[in-house]
Amino acid sequence: MAASNFSEVVGSASSSKKLINLLRGHVSFPSLPPAPLLLLAALGPLWPNTSLLPTRLIEKGTRRVLQDPSIAFPALLYAPDNGDLKLRQNLASWLTDFYQPAAPISDERIAVTGGASQNLANLLQVFTDPVYTRNVWIVAPAYMLAFRIFDDSGLKLRAVPEDEQGIDIKYLRSEIRKTEDRAQAQSNSSEPIKPQRPWSKFYRHVIYAVPTFSNPSFKTMTRKRREQLVGLAREYDALIITDDVYDFLQWPSSLTAKDVSLDKAILPRIVDVDRYHDGGAEREGADGFGNSVSNGSFSKIAGPGLRTGWCEGTSKLVYGVSQTGSSRSGGAPSQIAATFLAEMLASGDLQRHVYEVLQPSYGRRYRKMVTVIEKELIPLGARLPQTDRDIVGGYFIWLTLPSGIESTAVVQRAKEEENVVVAQGEIFEVPGDTEHAGTHFENDIRMCFAWEDEDALAEGIERLARVIRTLQSEQQDRGAQSAQSATQHGTTVASAKDFW
Numbered sequence: 037m038a039a040s041n042f043s044e045v046v047g048s049a050s051s052s053k054k055l056i057n058l059l060r061g062h063v064s065f066p067s068l069p070p071a072p073l074l075l076l077a078a079l080g081p082l083w084p085n086t087s088l089l090p091t092r093l094i095e096k097g098t099r100r101v102l103q104d105p106s107i108a109f110p111a112l113l114y115a116p117d118n119g120d121l122k123l124r125q126n127l128a129s130w131l132t133d134f135y136q137p138a139a140p141i142s143d144e145r146i147a148v149t150g151g152a153s154q155n156l157a158n159l160l161q162v163f164t165d166p167v168y169t170r171n172v173w174i175v176a177p178a179y180m181l182a183f184r185i186f187d188d189s190g191l192k193l194r195a196v197p198e199d200e201q202g203i204d205i206k207y208l209r210s211e212i213r214k215t216e217d218r219a220q221a222q223s224n225s226s227e228p229i230k231p232q233r234p235w236s237k238f239y240r241h242v243i244y245a246v247p248t249f250s251n252p253s254f255k256t257m258t259r260k261r262r263e264q265l266v267g268l269a270r271e272y273d274a275l276i277i278t279d280d281v282y283d284f285l286q287w288p289s290s291l292t293a294k295d296v297s298l299d300k301a302i303l304p305r306i307v308d309v310d311r312y313h314d315g316g317a318e319r320e321g322a323d324g325f326g327n328s329v330s331n332g333s334f335s336k337i338a339g340p341g342l343r344t345g346w347c348e349g350t351s352k353l354v355y356g357v358s359q360t361g362s363s364r365s366g367g368a369p370s371q372i373a374a375t376f377l378a379e380m381l382a383s384g385d386l387q388r389h390v391y392e393v394l395q396p397s398y399g400r401r402y403r404k405m406v407t408v409i410e411k412e413l414i415p416l417g418a419r420l421p422q423t424d425r426d427i428v429g430g431y432f433i434w435l436t437l438p439s440g441i442e443s444t445a446v447v448q449r450a451k452e453e454e455n456v457v458v459a460q461g462e463i464f465e466v467p468g469d470t471e472h473a474g475t476h477f478e479n480d481i482r483m484c485f486a487w488e489d490e491d492a493l494a495e496g497i498e499r500l501a502r503v504i505r506t507l508q509s510e511q512q513d514r515g516a517q518s519a520q521s522a523t524q525h526g527t528t529v530a531s532a533k534d535f536w
């Protein structure tokens with residue numbers, strides 16, 4: 037039922053097989069655009085299966101707000117600049133409990149936002165300048181819908197590859213250094229074109245990452261890399277913006293994993309590292325804004341239609357966010373949704389929904405998919421990242437295809453022959469910066485297990501395996517044919533050994 041409205045657009049129009057959508061996206065074209073564009077548009081942000089939306093809990097929260105005029109009237113009027121106080125307080129206490137920082141998180145470190153994407157735009161408005169800010173460094177493969185948000189702010193995009201530990205710090209350091217050296221050689225101090233404001237500052241660089249259960253790479257950045265990244269950001273006056281939107285959606289990677297507590301985060305966020313590492317934002321010589329900000333969201337744990345999130349950083353930086361022009365005009369966004377969510381957190385309903393419904397459901401979905409991947413795809417030569425983790429999470433799995441198999445062919449043939457849709461790795465490349473190793477993803481696909489009906493996930497992988505097997509046997513046939521024709525023409529075919 038879930039995917040049926042979309043079959044005519046994202047799936048095969050002629051297939052007799054039921055569409056299996058491991059891509060999940062929303063399409064709203066009045067007429068069909070060309071195929072590559074269609075795929076991009078179809079991707080959209082990720083959606084949860086509708087059976088996982090906490091409709092009744094939201095209704096309960098809504099009633100609590102609307103039946104009590106002392107809550108309902110402020111809820112229906114303009115918000116404070118930094119958002120509903122009860123939501124900020126309840127969030128502060130849940131985040132403290134989940135991330136377990138050395139000292140409690142105060143509500144002054146939190147502002148209510150219109151979700152992670154809306155707040156990414158706000159952060160760029162307040163803390164970057166299109167001339168002064170040299171680059172935004174994006175961990176690749178990247179959440180592709182962020183690209184336009186960076187574009188809107190006039191920033192120059194650069195890609196930074198990941199390895200098995202997360203962001204490639206060495207590469208990032210050397211590229212930032214080169215940028216700085218070039219600017220110095222040209223005596224380019226790049227004075228800001230925007231006015232300086234007492235509540236904000238302009239950072240020289242922005243670094244954008246999804247450090248935990250990343251969209252799309254599915255990787256988690258190690259603690260060491262998080263610390264190194266904070267150190268680098270301080271050195272080069274960079275603001276690290278992290279979308280920490282999947283952190284709560286975690287489960288054991290295998291059924292036999294022991295001693296895992298899923299109501300605690302596996303690692304500190306980068307914003308937590310920045311708070312304490314080497315004296316934090318209050319260390320000698322620092323300006324108090326800090327070098328990181330965390331974007332949280334209710335989209336993945338309650339419902340994207342609520343369009344509400346939060347950001348956390350130093351109280352100085354968060355005050356700056358609350359002074360964005362649009363928030364000074366009528367206060368923080370999403371005020372009424374914020375009051376519903378405050379009630380859901382105060383009663384513990386939302387936390388229980390996360391721990392008792394979402395984590396087990398997504399864990400089950402994940403395991404169904406990964407079990408078939410291990411049985412059908414790994415023997416063909418496909419690879420999964422970071423296979424040694426005890427806890428995994430998020431919405432999807434990133435798969436490197438067997439060597440010689442390109443994602444373009446897999447995506448196209450899977451759609452035409454098996455009516456199964458997956459996301460092609462190239463969609464997650466940073467536009468204009470794909471030359472360096474690890475920034476081009478022609479052999480990768482991303483598969484989402486959050487949207488499609490649970491029963492269809494295993495079949496989706498089986499269909500995909502059929503496609504890959506067919507492509508591999510076609511590849512072998514072509515190899516055999518060209519060997520034969522080379523022999524007929526009196527030449528020998530070189531093997532890899534000939535080059536050793």
Ligand SMILES: Cc1ncc(COP(=O)(O)O)c(C=O)c1O
Pocket residue numbers: 081082150151152153154179246251279281332333334335340344345
């Ligand atoms: C990394 C990342 N950031 C942001 C978002 C969107 O979050 P929000 O709905 O809070 O704007 C998504 C959703 O797919 C995401 O994967």
